[in-house]
Amino acid sequence: MAFHEIRFPANLSFGAAGGPERRTEIVTLANGFEERNTPWEHSLRRYDAGLGLRGLEDLEAVIAFFEARRGQLHGFRWKDWADWRSVGSSRALTHFDQRLGVGDGVITQFQLQKTYVSGTESYVRPVLKPVAGTVLAAVGGDPKVEGAEFTVDSGTGVVTFAVAPDIGAEISAGFEFDVPVRFDTDRIHVSMASFQAGEIPAIPVIEVRL
Structure with a gap:
């Protein structure tokens, strides 16, 4: 198929x-x-x-x-x-809506995902079909620029950074999908x-x- x-x-x-x-x-x-x-x-x-x-x-x-x-x-x-969307319909997208992972100084690619939380339980859903032009990404709280500092594969939902995020830096993103x-x-x-x-x-x- x-x-x-x-x-x-x-x-x-x-x-x-x-x-x-x-x-x-x-x-x-x-x-x-x-x-x-x-x-x-x-x-x-x-x-x-x-x-x-x-x-x-x-x-x-x-x-x-x-x-x-x-x-x-x-x-x-x-x-x-x-x-x-990465957040509820009443809120604007931000670079910090969803946590994608933590940098190790080597890995440059991170999968978009959405976490659903209820009480102490949570479920992480991979997002494979983001809408082109809607993805906002940040590393360690610092917003990045798409095209210059990161790219997004709209067919797989993989975000690729031009430079590997530093060790311990949290990667986050907001998006439509x-x-x-x-x-x-x-x-x-x-x-x-x-x-x-x-x-x-x-x-x-x-x-x-x-």
């Missing part, structure tokens, strides 16, 4: 439904207690693109996008309006009469591992 570095129309994903999914294996023991485990380190997101359609022009745009991706064959970018997905169907079924009357086709989309 190839991945096309193109975003599903953001105005159409705005009304879509979906979010993260986990897989938990649960075994109930003879004494009634449970053992729970998960084979997934990271969650997998699912969406329904059909819920964002508001008219025939939207439908035409989605069909064109679907055909260009050859159905399920090629992946693409998806803007998850519920989770698309997309989710790598594909269509989860090879068929879009639409009845024009029912669509005009308000019936919306189901167009499932699923996150892909890269």
Whole structure:
């Protein structure tokens, strides 16, 4: 499967439904207690693109996008309006939103990531599809200039510094990002009469591992 570095129309994903999914294996023991485990380190997101359609022009745009991706064959970018920034939607991006690591004087590349915290627990999610031109990075509290002091691979989310950060220097970043997905169907079924009357086709989309 190839991945096309193109975003599903953001105005159409705005009304879509979906979010993260986990897989938990649960075994109930003879004494009634449970053992729970998960084979997934990271969650997998699912969406329904059909819920964002508001008219025939939207439908035409989605069909064109679907055909260009050859159905399920090629992946693409998806803007998850519920989770698309390194900070909450009410705050401005800063160079210090997310901690990427600590310098050792040798390593120059750091993976973008977002940490979700609740109480004493946290989950670190790798960010593989940052939006070009939105990444802000800092080393040891000192903001750096993209293009001169660091570069970003928008296809992998890897930040590369021109000079290796000093030992103990904290690397941080702020950014916008997309989710790598594909269509989860090879068929879009639409009845024009029912669509005009308000019936919306189901167009499932699923996150892909890269």
